[in-house]
Amino acid sequence: SQQGEEDPQALSIQEGENATMNCSYKTSINNLQWYRQNSGRGLVHLILIRSNEREKHSGRLRVTLDTSKKSSSLLITASRAADTASYFCATVLLSGNTPLVFGKGTRLSVIA
Amino acid sequence: KAGVTQTPRYLIKTRGQQVTLSCSPISGHRSVSWYQQTPGQGLQFLFEYFSETQRNKGNFPGRFSGRQFSNSRSEMNVSTLELGDSALYLCASSPPDPNTGELFFGEGSRLTVL
Numbered sequence: 001s002q003q004g005e006e007d008p009q010a011l012s013i014q015e016g017e018n019a020t021m022n023c024s025y026k027t028s029i030n031n032l033q034w035y036r037q038n039s040g041r042g043l044v045h046l047i048l049i050r051s052n053e054r055e056k057h058s059g060r061l062r063v064t065l066d067t068s069k070k071s072s073s074l075l076i077t078a079s080r081a082a083d084t085a086s087y088f089c090a091t092v093l094l095s096g097n098t099p100l101v102f103g104k105g106t107r108l109s110v111i112a
Numbered sequence: 113k114a115g116v117t118q119t120p121r122y123l124i125k126t127r128g129q130q131v132t133l134s135c136s137p138i139s140g141h142r143s144v145s146w147y148q149q150t151p152g153q154g155l156q157f158l159f160e161y162f163s164e165t166q167r168n169k170g171n172f173p174g175r176f177s178g179r180q181f182s183n184s185r186s187e188m189n190v191s192t193l194e195l196g197d198s199a200l201y202l203c204a205s206s207p208p209d210p211n212t213g214e215l216f217f218g219e220g221s222r223l224t225v226l
Contacts, residue, residue: 031213042219043204099170102147
């Protein structure tokens, strides 16, 4: 089963609104990363947050991590039509040299 | 710096055939990972190579294999293709610093099996 599960599966908002996506995971992690994928293209790394961090910012992106609840959220502020994409969380497990495990993603549609 | 390059971008095969996909990582990156992406299963890890050695392997049948060359370029092969192998195959490389864990993805090879 997937280590990370994003919620919601799909989200539709108006341009200028904020978009919030959540990710839950099951086992202890070293870090958690968020990626974006435009339709049918490769994934692009957005931001990485380590297990000892609680919040991180990058431009219009804000990521939080709650290790006690095993959850993370990605907030995109003042969304633009160009933000339309699928967003995935991925975890690096604490157990050692393991590959990045991805969730199934949230499909974000930003309507102009 | 050139990104991760995957070839071919699109290909169509028939059941029973075999296919080889190629991936050239970013210069200086020695780790290459492969993922299969389908609408139903999402992104599933296939394998990871580092310095020509398979370091991790996902839960795929033996029909899926890979290798890495001394210049870090990697290939994956799928033999005896099945309809369910239709997917976007993504290759990713990672920089030498193991603390980041960040992956740099190519645009993928979209395989259609008829």
